[in-house]
Amino acid sequence: MAYKRQFYPGESIPAKNRRNYMDPKHKLKVLRNVAMDDVIRIMGHRNPGEDYKSIHPPIEEGKEPDCPIRKLVEPIEGAKHGDRVRYIQFTDSVYFAPISPYQRAWMYLSRYRGVDTGTLSGRQIIEVRERDLERMAKEFIDNETFDPALTGIRGATVHGHACRLDEHGLMFDGWQRYVWDDSKKEVVYVKDQVAIPLDRRISVGKPASMADLKKRTTIFRADGVDMRDDKEVTEYGLRIHKLRTLGGYQPWKVKGE
Amino acid sequence: MAAPTEQKVEYAGKPLPEVQIVTNRLLSAETTEKLLNALDVIPGIRQINMTGESLPKTINSGPGKGYANNHSERRVIVVGGREVELRYLVGAFYIELEVEDEEELEVRLDQIKAACNENIEHGYTMQVGRYSKYRPTLHDFRSA
Numbered sequence: 115m116a117y118k119r120q121f122y123p124g125e126s127i128p129a130k131n132r133r134n135y136m137d138p139k140h141k142l143k144v145l146r147n148v149a150m151d152d153v154i155r156i157m158g159h160r161n162p163g164e165d166y167k168s169i170h171p172p173i174e175e176g177k178e179p180d181c182p183i184r185k186l187v188e189p190i191e192g193a194k195h196g197d198r199v200r201y202i203q204f205t206d207s208v209y210f211a212p213i214s215p216y217q218r219a220w221m222y223l224s225r226y227r228g229v230d231t232g233t234l235s236g237r238q239i240i241e242v243r244e245r246d247l248e249r250m251a252k253e254f255i256d257n258e259t260f261d262p263a264l265t266g267i268r269g270a271t272v273h274g275h276a277c278r279l280d281e282h283g284l285m286f287d288g289w290q291r292y293v294w295d296d297s298k299k300e301v302v303y304v305k306d307q308v309a310i311p312l313d314r315r316i317s318v319g320k321p322a323s324m325a326d327l328k329k330r331t332t333i334f335r336a337d338g339v340d341m342r343d344d345k346e347v348t349e350y351g352l353r354i355h356k357l358r359t360l361g362g363y364q365p366w367k368v369k370g371e
Numbered sequence: 372m373a374a375p376t377e378q379k380v381e382y383a384g385k386p387l388p389e390v391q392i393v394t395n396r397l398l399s400a401e402t403t404e405k406l407l408n409a410l411d412v413i414p415g416i417r418q419i420n421m422t423g424e425s426l427p428k429t430i431n432s433g434p435g436k437g438y439a440n441n442h443s444e445r446r447v448i449v450v451g452g453r454e455v456e457l458r459y460l461v462g463a464f465y466i467e468l469e470v471e472d473e474e475e476l477e478v479r480l481d482q483i484k485a486a487c488n489e490n491i492e493h494g495y496t497m498q499v500g501r502y503s504k505y506r507p508t509l510h511d512f513r514s515a
Binding site: 283286293308311 | 394395396397398399402424425426427430431432433434435438440441442443444460462492493
């Protein structure tokens with residue numbers, strides 16, 4: 115029996131957005147165009163134009179051991195070339211950021227191959243072979259899951275996601291990696307993701323309005339869409355809770371649930 | 372806490388009313404300076420404590436450790452002609468009032484509200500109570 119893949123229950127706006135962000139067939143809207151060289155500068159793993167460093171010879175050289183799994187799996191570009199594994203980490207504000215860390219994990223794993231991702235309370239790291247990472251990082255910054263004010267690119271000390279916003283509506287950052295450009299009304303990166311100063315200012319565009327963000331967010335909030343108002347989402351949460359509790363406590367009762 | 376430099380804590384010894392102001396947004400150094408100067412002229416304020424989110428002087432972890440942070444809001448502000456080193460992006464004020472009776476308290480609260488309404492653009496919440504200690508405890512006698 116062939117199942118049709120399902121992503122997330124519910125009819126509320128955050129539930130629909132969660133589905134859309136996870137569904138690889140759903141094309142995410144591109145809202146800005148940050149140059150690839152600038153993305154590389156913000157990540158800070160290599161200088162633009164510099165060769166990729168490698169940690170093993172290219173796979174095509176044929177020195178791989180005879181392994182059925184290796185024959186089965188098509189390597190991603192970076193793996194073919196033996197690139198290093200590098201990372202980018204995003205912080206998402208609790209104030210209606212377009213996406214939140216846990217949904218980032220769902221999105222990454224649903225849309226991309228060859229990634230390792232980790233969720234923490236306010237941040238989401240993704241580790242991939244370098245050239246694939248750069249391509250993905252540009253997509254993450256350009257598309258609708260990024261907001262200049264409420265999404266931060268922070269490799270370390272991400273503290274700020276749950277703090278109040280500053281007077282310009284920017285998520286707090288003790289290291290001030292990005293600043294508000296009052297003349298252009300844009301957010302500008304002045305430091306890379308680990309707060310080493312950049313040699314040029316990189317604009318990531320204008321922040322979205324709160325009305326727009328409430329349509330784009332995946333976050334259920336009491337002052338936005340309350341999770342309890344979405345019946346199907348609530349039932350889904352309760353069902354998982356019940357099955358997990360039974361599974362750990364009286365596993366024979368799970369039968370038939 | 373952005374305490375005025377060279378100031379030692381002096382407790383009132385009795386629980387004077389304290390006004391807690393929590394702002395809806397974290398305030399820039401400029402707004403903090405303006406607000407403090409507006410509060411400074413109100414009589415009967417014994418002391419003002421502030422708190423918020425810490426702004427480190429240097430990058431304190433990661434590959435950039437040791438670099439100067441150069442945060443635009445970490446700077447010296449001038450309040451009532453006196454320099455105050457701001458090390459926080461301020462989000463709350465605790466104003467201790469030396470007042471004789473309820474009537475005087477109401478007058479001072481109105482003055483504080485007026486100063487806040489004029490300077491805090493994105494709103495705030497205000498409560499009167501007691502939020503910090505008013506006499507020395509063991510902690511005050513510990514060695515540095």
